[in-house]
Amino acid sequence: MPEPSPCSQVVVRPSGPLRGVVRAGGAKNSALKLMAACLLAEGRFVLRNVPRITDVGLMAEVLRAMGAEVVRQEPSGPDDPGDLVVTVPAALEPVAPMSLVAKMRASIVVLGPLLARCGWAVVGMPGGDDFGERPIDLHLEGLAAMGARFETAEGGGVAGTVPGRRLQGTTIRLAYPSHTVTDNLLMAATLAEGTTVIENAAREPEVQDLAAFLEAMGAEVRGAGTSRVVVRGARALRGASHRVVPDRVVTATFLAAVGMAGGEVRVADGRLAHMEMLVRKLRAMGLEVEGDAEGIWAAGRRRLRSVDVSTLPYPGVATDYKPFIVAMLSVAEGVGIVTENLFSGRFRYVEELRRMGADVRIEGHHAVVRGVPRLQGARVRATDLRAGAALVLAGLVAEGQTVVLDAQHVDRGYDDLVGKLRSLGAPVWREHPEGELAVAEAGW
Ligand code: EPU
Numbered sequence: 001m002p003e004p005s006p007c008s009q010v011v012v013r014p015s016g017p018l019r020g021v022v023r024a025g026g027a028k029n030s031a032l033k034l035m036a037a038c039l040l041a042e043g044r045f046v047l048r049n050v051p052r053i054t055d056v057g058l059m060a061e062v063l064r065a066m067g068a069e070v071v072r073q074e075p076s077g078p079d080d081p082g083d084l085v086v087t088v089p090a091a092l093e094p095v096a097p098m099s100l101v102a103k104m105r106a107s108i109v110v111l112g113p114l115l116a117r118c119g120w121a122v123v124g125m126p127g128g129d130d131f132g133e134r135p136i137d138l139h140l141e142g143l144a145a146m147g148a149r150f151e152t153a154e155g156g157g158v159a160g161t162v163p164g165r166r167l168q169g170t171t172i173r174l175a176y177p178s179h180t181v182t183d184n185l186l187m188a189a190t191l192a193e194g195t196t197v198i199e200n201a202a203r204e205p206e207v208q209d210l211a212a213f214l215e216a217m218g219a220e221v222r223g224a225g226t227s228r229v230v231v232r233g234a235r236a237l238r239g240a241s242h243r244v245v246p247d248r249v250v251t252a253t254f255l256a257a258v259g260m261a262g263g264e265v266r267v268a269d270g271r272l273a274h275m276e277m278l279v280r281k282l283r284a285m286g287l288e289v290e291g292d293a294e295g296i297w298a299a300g301r302r303r304l305r306s307v308d309v310s311t312l313p314y315p316g317v318a319t320d321y322k323p324f325i326v327a328m329l330s331v332a333e334g335v336g337i338v339t340e341n342l343f344s345g346r347f348r349y350v351e352e353l354r355r356m357g358a359d360v361r362i363e364g365h366h367a368v369v370r371g372v373p374r375l376q377g378a379r380v381r382a383t384d385l386r387a388g389a390a391l392v393l394a395g396l397v398a399e400g401q402t403v404v405l406d407a408q409h410v411d412r413g414y415d416d417l418v419g420k421l422r423s424l425g426a427p428v429w430r431e432h433p434e435g436e437l438a439v440a441e442a443g444w
Pocket of ligand 1: 028029032106135136137138139140176177178179180181318319320342343385386413
């Protein structure tokens, strides 16, 4: 195992009950798409509540490579990350460099806006495995139905052109309600000729957030948040402002933390309506959860009980919650079965949890989790963003010290997870704070 850089470690000690108020901040999976949507028009865009995470920094690099200017304004207060101001010129270079795209799959969402705006685009793609495990076929099929033609670009990736330069509205029925495919097609449709209907569309709150931004830009979108989205194409859109919807996965992280460590926590910007199925499961596990117009309150007063959970597209329990659910079940009373229905590789962190004494068995796409009273601190590795956060949570209920290596993955999607948990009383810190400084200094 290669030694990670010291700045990417999070150290966790056993925690008492958590108490206090935190904010989730803006949703990564909305902010990245809103940034891509800016490419649809010349003008100035102001995005509020964009989290200070490294994926936003990468998307900013992608936009800059095409000629846009992206600037983070000074925060106006402790709860404000500072507005992100994106200025898009009349002429774009619609080429997303492989070096950037390879670091973040979500950059595929620039393809739709670029084809719609420029009539051609080249988007580098990490090769082999990524195409296999998380293919982009539905993105390409949908855009092809709107008239785009694709070939393999030099050096890998896809090169797309639109004969006649303007995409054509049509009816697209998705084989699967993919989140980013819906985003990509929705954005492309706003500049297409005629009406586009996306059937079996993803219904995530972030899709609705994107539609609201597109409408502020002058687009006509109906049905976002339902399985049938209808878009009437416009000749041109304009600059706009928007506040990013709160992050439901970050909110879930804090709810899971209070479930495991106990205590009473309020997520000041949590939206219960965006996570009802998860909250139902959390309540069945014995966590008290209440939501109001302003946030979500949760209290953990006893050891959690096991439940069975299956991940499903929204409004089902999201695959992104699964590492927290497995972490919770690993210290709950009884046996719980977690079934993954979306991403095959999303059980890799289980091996790390086992190093901490968790009793988890993988059978196909099911994880069978037999709760133990307490985990053991260990040196574990964050295999991805959500897994890294789940390991930090596991450390809160482990004897001794837990060190989460490769914690830079966590920075991809969490704006200061460590600081926020510490503000709730959790004994967690960066062993070398240069990592956090690097993120802050980069302006994200
Ligand atoms: N799929 C295809 N072909 C495609 C696209 C997707 O077969 O062209 C399949 C995938 O292989 C997968 C399923 O469809 O089996 C679901 O993928 P989906 O496209 O819905 O996921 P995504 O849009 O790539 C987004 C989030 C993920 C989140 C999933 C599921 C973004 C940037 N990413 O991914 O978030 O897990 O939806 O809700 O929005 C994360 O935040 O860490 C993260 C991975």
